Amino acid sequence: MKKIIVHSPGTVANLVCGFDILGLALEEPYDIMELALLDKPKVIIHNRDAFGLPTEAEKNVAGVVLLSVMEKLQDRIGFELTIEKHIKPGSGIGSSAASAAGAAVAANHLLNNIFTTEEVVQFAMNGEKLASGVKHADNIAPCILGGVSLIRSIHPLDIISIPSPDLYVTVVHPQIEVRTADARQILRQQVLLKDAIKQWGNIAGLVAGFMKNDHDLIGRSLEDVIIEPIRSILIPGFDEIKKNCKEAGALGGGISGSGPSVFMLSKDKQTALAVETVMKEVYEKTGISYHTYVTTINKRGVEVV
Amino acid sequence: MKKIIVHSPGTVANLVCGFDILGLALEEPYDIMELALLDKPKVIIHNRDAFGLPTEAEKNVAGVVLLSVMEKLQDRIGFELTIEKHIKPGSGIGSSAASAAGAAVAANHLLNNIFTTEEVVQFAMNGEKLASGVKHADNIAPCILGGVSLIRSIHPLDIISIPSPDLYVTVVHPQIEVRTADARQILRQQVLLKDAIKQWGNIAGLVAGFMKNDHDLIGRSLEDVIIEPIRSILIPGFDEIKKNCKEAGALGGGISGSGPSVFMLSKDKQTALAVETVMKEVYEKTGISYHTYVTTINKRGVEVV
Numbered sequence: 001m002k003k004i005i006v007h008s009p010g011t012v013a014n015l016v017c018g019f020d021i022l023g024l025a026l027e028e029p030y031d032i033m034e035l036a037l038l039d040k041p042k043v044i045i046h047n048r049d050a051f052g053l054p055t056e057a058e059k060n061v062a063g064v065v066l067l068s069v070m071e072k073l074q075d076r077i078g079f080e081l082t083i084e085k086h087i088k089p090g091s092g093i094g095s096s097a098a099s100a101a102g103a104a105v106a107a108n109h110l111l112n113n114i115f116t117t118e119e120v121v122q123f124a125m126n127g128e129k130l131a132s133g134v135k136h137a138d139n140i141a142p143c144i145l146g147g148v149s150l151i152r153s154i155h156p157l158d159i160i161s162i163p164s165p166d167l168y169v170t171v172v173h174p175q176i177e178v179r180t181a182d183a184r185q186i187l188r189q190q191v192l193l194k195d196a197i198k199q200w201g202n203i204a205g206l207v208a209g210f211m212k213n214d215h216d217l218i219g220r221s222l223e224d225v226i227i228e229p230i231r232s233i234l235i236p237g238f239d240e241i242k243k244n245c246k247e248a249g250a251l252g253g254g255i256s257g258s259g260p261s262v263f264m265l266s267k268d269k270q271t272a273l274a275v276e277t278v279m280k281e282v283y284e285k286t287g288i289s290y291h292t293y294v295t296t297i298n299k300r301g302v303e304v305v
Numbered sequence: 306m307k308k309i310i311v312h313s314p315g316t317v318a319n320l321v322c323g324f325d326i327l328g329l330a331l332e333e334p335y336d337i338m339e340l341a342l343l344d345k346p347k348v349i350i351h352n353r354d355a356f357g358l359p360t361e362a363e364k365n366v367a368g369v370v371l372l373s374v375m376e377k378l379q380d381r382i383g384f385e386l387t388i389e390k391h392i393k394p395g396s397g398i399g400s401s402a403a404s405a406a407g408a409a410v411a412a413n414h415l416l417n418n419i420f421t422t423e424e425v426v427q428f429a430m431n432g433e434k435l436a437s438g439v440k441h442a443d444n445i446a447p448c449i450l451g452g453v454s455l456i457r458s459i460h461p462l463d464i465i466s467i468p469s470p471d472l473y474v475t476v477v478h479p480q481i482e483v484r485t486a487d488a489r490q491i492l493r494q495q496v497l498l499k500d501a502i503k504q505w506g507n508i509a510g511l512v513a514g515f516m517k518n519d520h521d522l523i524g525r526s527l528e529d530v531i532i533e534p535i536r537s538i539l540i541p542g543f544d545e546i547k548k549n550c551k552e553a554g555a556l557g558g559g560i561s562g563s564g565p566s567v568f569m570l571s572k573d574k575q576t577a578l579a580v581e582t583v584m585k586e587v588y589e590k591t592g593i594s595y596h597t598y599v600t601t602i603n604k605r606g607v608e609v610v
Contacts, residue, residue, distance in 0.1 A: 200501075
């Protein structure tokens with residue numbers, strides 16, 4: 001029985017001013033997925049973690065991805081998948097995308113890479129649809145491609161890899177629940193033109209900063225005047241964390257995905273560790289349980305090990 | 306008497322999806338300005354063209370720039386300026402910016418470059434304020450720096466040069482009047498969040514396309530879903546020009562500044578000339594007088610000759 005193991009990384013979507021269009025992959029945490037090819041059209045799923053996710057293929061994020069691959073191949077094959085998740089569901093760092101993208105890349109690999117990267121992204125987006133009701137690619141794309149991904153358009157799909165310096169990422173995941181649907185619900189349908197102009201100045205600056213390796217420009221551009229002022233009220237301690245992390249030397253950061261995790265970018269490890277200390281201090285005061293990561297941008301994406 | 310001559314180029318601001326933040330400099334047309342240093346605190350202006358612009362310093366775009374330089378230097382000097390404008394006022398390709406930027410750069414040069422580029426931009430913005438009531442830099446910055454300029458922020462001023470491929474620019478200037486104030490008036494104060502997201506996806510794609518020398522990506526990203534649908538109604542034949550120019554091979558384009566000029570980017574001269582033919586065909590039918598330019602991106606900005 002042909003089988004492989006992949007590591008599928010966490011991701012930060014909604015990269016500050018890049019709401020809905022910009023995401024990056026993390027070195028840590030990552031899920032470990034073992035996938036085997038079957039000669040019967042069925043999907044068998046085993047969980048090797050304590051998250052208790054559904055094992056029926058139709059209700060499992062990775063399962064629906066594999067079903068869509070099977071459908072494309074007219075059910076001539078099946079899959080057996082064992083998932084060991086390390087990215088906690090609901091954390092805001094791309095847990096469902098890791099399951100979906102990992103399954104799609106692993107399946108394509110077992111099938112001798114018959115599908116293009118765009119097709120693999122499309123398969124994986126079926127998993128995001130199950131998880132959040134929306135086929136979005138801002139976690140899927142960086143998870144598969146690694147690095148920083150721009151999703152210029154969803155229809156038609158247009159994904160652009162943005163070169164970036166080797167930045168450090170500090171993430172704090174407060175153990176509270178922010179439902180993606182709620183986080184979307186509270187957004188306003190209309191925004192002020194003057195705010196939108198500020199935002200597109202910042203996104204242009206951020207892309208230029210990444211591509212020029214200009215840390216200062218990245219820092220100046222990491223400002224979100226539209227989404228963050230609304231969503232940050234769902235995250236206890238957000239303003240204090242952001243202020244203190246910048247004082248500790250972080251280039252900037254914001255809400256990861258639709259929260260509750262908060263991330264900060266730093267140019268070196270020492271700063272990233274100082275930022276972690278600041279995050280811990282804030283959450284120790286609130287009494288909310290939390291988990292932190294100090295990691296870097298993963299430039300490889302899902303990888304076969 | 307110390308004097309110099311500068312060439313100050315036309316510019317395209319509001320670069321499609323880069324409304325208010327992105328502009329580029331043109332090889333042609335350019336204004337010719339001769340500036341001399343006086344030892345008395347006065348500004349003398351001569352016009353060597355047929356546009357009949359005011360020669361009182363306080364009412365002249367270049368004049369107010371020179372007055373602001375004099376003020377900074379506590380009136381220990383004065384200037385005598387001769388302007389030969391080739392960029393028609395009101396054309397939408399940065400006529401006032403060329404006067405303002407040319408005067409600021411020339412004055413700084415005569416003063417042995419005692420001011421920083423940012424200070425020179427600030428002086429020049431006084432001219433834009435006289436011309437349009439607003440201190441904006443999206444023509445001034447590319448006029449002074451050359452190439453493509455991103456104005457990430459006005460307060461504080463943050464200008465970033467965006468490297469770009471050697472693109473050709475075709476411009477058609479229909480001889481109608483579009484008042485900048487009117488063009489601003491008809492914009493909506495609020496925009497849909499989903500349109501704003503599309504726009505910032507496109508601006509991110511455009512900056513990445515310029516920096517990656519990716520003509521296709523530049524073409525796909527040259528789309529404005531917010532400003533152009535409203536302002537283009539002020540420009541006769543706009544939709545037909547845009548459609549036909551793209552069919553003729555243009556990467557894309559749109560309204561230059563607040564119009565009435567329309568510009569198109571092409572990757573080679575042959576295409577840029579075919580685009581010019583298409584523009585002429587459309588305006589021949591309308592009976593509106595027009596002028597066309599086939600030129601390239603000027604990467605030097607205002608230069609001393």
